[in-house]
Amino acid sequence: MSSESKDPGITNLAQSILENTKEVARYLQTSGIALPTFSPTAEALPTTPDFQKLQARLRTQLEDLQLLVEGPPRFYRYFLTRGYDLGVFQTALDFGFFTLVPPEGDIALKELASQAGLDPDRTGRMMRLLITQRFFQENRPGFFAHNSFSIALQRDEDMRSMVHMSFDEMLKACAEAGAAIKANPFKTDGVHCPFYARFGVPVYDYFEKYPENSGRFAKAMAGWRKMANATAELTDNYPWANIEGTVVDIGGGSGHVSMEMAQLFPHLKFAVQDCDESVLAEGQQLLSDDIRDRISFTKTNFFEPQRFLGASVYLLRQCTCNWVDHDIVTIFKSVVPGLESSDPNTPLLINDMIIPEPGSEVERLWERERRQVDITMLMLFGAKQRTVAEFKTLLKEADTRYVIRKVHEQGALGLLEVYLDRGDGVNNIAS
Structure with missing residues (x-):
C-alpha cells in the first residue's frame, strides 16, 4: 500500500518539487556530474541508491502535479493515444532508425528513408512524432540527429534489445490480456496467459521455435x-x-x-x-x-x-x-x-x-x-x-x-x- 495518501495541493507540490530539484542538482554537482540536458553528449546519471531515492521522490511529485494540472479528461486524452506512440516507437526499432541516424552529425530524411527501406513520407511523420516525445532532434528542416535519449539506444545494443523485445513480443501479448483472461478466468500458467494467446506457444518454447529471437532475449x-x-x-x-x-x-x-x-x-x-x-x-x-x-x-x-x-x-x-x-x-x-x-x-x-x-x-x-x-x-x-x-x-x-x-x-x-x-x-x- 502506497505511503502517499494526503492531497498537498498544486502550490505545495510545486514548492516541494523546486526544493527536491535543488537537492538533485546539489547531489550531482557534489559528485562532479554535469546537470542533465538533452544533448547527445550529456553525462550518464548515477545509479547509487541515494540518488535513486532522490529521483523517486521527485518523480512522484512531478507525476502528481501533472495529474492535478491536467485533470481527468485531459489525462485520458493523452493516455489513450500512447498506444499509437508505442506503435511508432516499435516501427522505428524495426526499421533501424536508432542505428541509422549517425552518432554524430545528422542524416537527411531521404537518406534515412532509403537506408531503412521505407518511404520518406511515413519516415518523416514518425520521426517528428518521436521528436515531440523527446527522442531525436531536427535542428534544421529535413535533417535528423540524436539527443541524449535516442543515442542511449544507438550506443547500447543490450538496452536496445530490451526495448525492442518489449515492443516486438511482450506488448503484442499484452494486447490479448482481456481475451486471454476471459477465456480462462480461474486458471493461469504458461499456456493460460496472454503470451500463449498471442503466439500459440509458451514463452520458452517460443524462443526454441524462433532461435533468431533467442539471442536478442539474452541481450x-x-x-x-x-x-x-x-x-x-x-x-x-x-x-x-x-x-x-x-x-x-x-x-x-x-x-x-x-x-x-x-x-x-x-x-x-x-x-x-x-x-x-x-x-x-x-x-x-x-x-x-x-x-x-x-x-x-x-x-x-x-x-x-x-x-x-x-x-x-x-x-x-x-x-x-x-x-x-x-x-x-x-x-x-x-x-x-x-x-x-x-x-x-x-x-x-x-x-x-x-x-x-x-x-x-x-x-x-x-x-x-x-x-x-x-x-x-x-x-x-x-x-x-x-x-x-x-x-x-x-x-x-x-x-x-x-x-x-x-x-x-x-x-x-x-x-x-x-x-x-x-x-x-x-x-x-x-x-
Missing part, C-alpha cells in the same frame, strides 16, 4: 540489468569475499550476471546452467579472456535434481517469477541434492523481486515498479512475483528443512538467503 536480459541496476542486492548483501569454490548459476541464461560477478570476485568460479543451448552459446561468445577459465556452461533443466554437487553457493536469479507455484516447488526440491552434498553453510540464494506484504507502508513508485513486473509475469508466463511469506510457504512445501536466514528487499531485486537445516542448529534461524 535483453543484460539490458534490463543495466536499466534497473539490478545486481546490487546480489553483490552487496552476501559475503562473497569470505567464500571459496564454485557458484552454481541455476537458470543463468547467457551468464551475464556470472560474468559481472567473476569480474568483481576473481577468486570464485561460476557454473552457468540453462536449458536453452542457443542462449548458452551466446554466453560463451561473450566471455573475455580474463574470466574465460572461471566460467563454465552446461545444458541443464532446473526441474531435474541438481547434478553439480559440492558448490559454495546455489543461485536462482530471476527464475521463480517465471513459474507458477507447483513448478516453483519442483525447482526448490531439485536444489536439495546439491545442498545436501555441500557444506551446511552453503546457501540457496533467491535473487528476485519481492512484493510488499498487503498493508505495508512503502513509496508509491517503488511499489508500482514491483507490481508492474508482477503483471508482466502474469501476461507472459501466467506466473507472479511473490511476498516473503509466499516464498516461505513454497520452500516449506518443497522441503520442511528449508529455512530463510536473511531477507534483503529494498533494492531493484530482493535477496533471500535460504539454507537447509541439517538438524545441527547451524541454519535453524528462520526469518
Whole structure:
C-alpha cells in the first residue's frame, strides 16, 4: 500500500518539487556530474541508491502535479493515444532508425528513408512524432540527429534489445490480456496467459521455435540489468569475499550476471546452467579472456535434481517469477541434492523481486515498479512475483528443512538467503 495518501495541493507540490530539484542538482554537482540536458553528449546519471531515492521522490511529485494540472479528461486524452506512440516507437526499432541516424552529425530524411527501406513520407511523420516525445532532434528542416535519449539506444545494443523485445513480443501479448483472461478466468500458467494467446506457444518454447529471437532475449536480459541496476542486492548483501569454490548459476541464461560477478570476485568460479543451448552459446561468445577459465556452461533443466554437487553457493536469479507455484516447488526440491552434498553453510540464494506484504507502508513508485513486473509475469508466463511469506510457504512445501536466514528487499531485486537445516542448529534461524 502506497505511503502517499494526503492531497498537498498544486502550490505545495510545486514548492516541494523546486526544493527536491535543488537537492538533485546539489547531489550531482557534489559528485562532479554535469546537470542533465538533452544533448547527445550529456553525462550518464548515477545509479547509487541515494540518488535513486532522490529521483523517486521527485518523480512522484512531478507525476502528481501533472495529474492535478491536467485533470481527468485531459489525462485520458493523452493516455489513450500512447498506444499509437508505442506503435511508432516499435516501427522505428524495426526499421533501424536508432542505428541509422549517425552518432554524430545528422542524416537527411531521404537518406534515412532509403537506408531503412521505407518511404520518406511515413519516415518523416514518425520521426517528428518521436521528436515531440523527446527522442531525436531536427535542428534544421529535413535533417535528423540524436539527443541524449535516442543515442542511449544507438550506443547500447543490450538496452536496445530490451526495448525492442518489449515492443516486438511482450506488448503484442499484452494486447490479448482481456481475451486471454476471459477465456480462462480461474486458471493461469504458461499456456493460460496472454503470451500463449498471442503466439500459440509458451514463452520458452517460443524462443526454441524462433532461435533468431533467442539471442536478442539474452541481450535483453543484460539490458534490463543495466536499466534497473539490478545486481546490487546480489553483490552487496552476501559475503562473497569470505567464500571459496564454485557458484552454481541455476537458470543463468547467457551468464551475464556470472560474468559481472567473476569480474568483481576473481577468486570464485561460476557454473552457468540453462536449458536453452542457443542462449548458452551466446554466453560463451561473450566471455573475455580474463574470466574465460572461471566460467563454465552446461545444458541443464532446473526441474531435474541438481547434478553439480559440492558448490559454495546455489543461485536462482530471476527464475521463480517465471513459474507458477507447483513448478516453483519442483525447482526448490531439485536444489536439495546439491545442498545436501555441500557444506551446511552453503546457501540457496533467491535473487528476485519481492512484493510488499498487503498493508505495508512503502513509496508509491517503488511499489508500482514491483507490481508492474508482477503483471508482466502474469501476461507472459501466467506466473507472479511473490511476498516473503509466499516464498516461505513454497520452500516449506518443497522441503520442511528449508529455512530463510536473511531477507534483503529494498533494492531493484530482493535477496533471500535460504539454507537447509541439517538438524545441527547451524541454519535453524528462520526469518
